[in-house]
Amino acid sequence: MDEQPIAIKTLTIDGKEVGARSGDTILQVAQEHGIWIPTLCFLDGLTAYGSCRICMVELEGNNRLFPACVTKVYEGMVVIIHSPRLEHYRRVIVEMLLSERPHICSVCVSNGHCELQTMAQLLGVTSVRYPYLMRKHDVDASNHRFLHDDNRCILCGRCVRVCSEIEGAHTWAFSGRGVESRIVTDLDQPWGESESCTGCSKCVHVCPTGALIEKGRSVAEMAKRRQFLPYLTVMRKEDAE
């Protein structure tokens, strides 16, 4: 059987001419060519979700902004990653994420290992222009190995995706809407009483902040280990084929 020829598209990302397979997203192509696009909710191995809006890029000839992680490439596309408008929006997004929950790095167990903190530093966020909402969220320490702290959650949905897509347990889901949104286990019951949780710890290791952490680890040790994810995804795909 003849193999379908892969259509190659050429486009410009950040002034650099690159080639890409059709069906690739802007982010995939950029990463293959070593071009950095800031991301927060995206994680290699999970479905792109487009929720954090940090990876928004400009396309020449179009006034709208497009999320790089879910926008497919086309021939002759001109992608702009850095512009004053984009930098401004990205900073505003990070500031809003910081002010939505009581994110205070100095008292956070993930201080130094937090992707939100890193992103804020990379984008040059020196202060938050909005007042912190300071809503009170309970901490769920019912699981004997892990801890769930809504106060550090940025609702990126990585735990929800890894639990349903990779582990297949679907313990996590979003509840509520808007500012009331939270991640919950099963019927919003304590994590330790969840019937579907297998205790695999994948959600803990994909969490970008200190919202899901391992108990008994100090601030210096709270690095997340997520090397497993690309392997699992690749192996599963090979198994399926």
Place this chain on the structure above:
Amino acid sequence: MLDYKHPEPPQQDKRWKMVRAEMRRHGYSPHALIQVLHAVQSAFGYLDNESLRYVAQALRVPLSRVYGVATFYHYFTLKPLGEHLCVVCTGTACYIKGVPQLLTAMKDEFGIGLEETTANRKLSVTSARCVGACGLAPVVVVDNEAHGNLTPDDLVSRLKEVTEK
């Protein structure tokens, strides 16, 4: 293939028959989640954990997703509502025209705020984003009857009339 038996409803209650009929109509498909939750909500007036669990099992949908859907949509309530329902519009127009004062008046008179029910189960207060009658702001819908241009006193007397009937 494993033999799959549909789970039995949590209680011997005739209302579950309506729910089961709805499930059958959709072939127990996971996609029918919202319709089935609608059926439970209209049959029982609210969704408790037991019914959520039953729906999840019968449609083979993860518990967390059932809970997520039930809390996402305004139509579903997880707590039983009171005999009478007072829906306060919290849209921008109504908010500016004095919804906070209406809520304070209700709190003072009945001791309940938004999304709460009085201890005697007579009255529930819920909110709506916008009821689409901004010209009548502030609008409150009491037992499916809209009241516009309300002052706190009007509202309290109207609610007293309804609950004391």
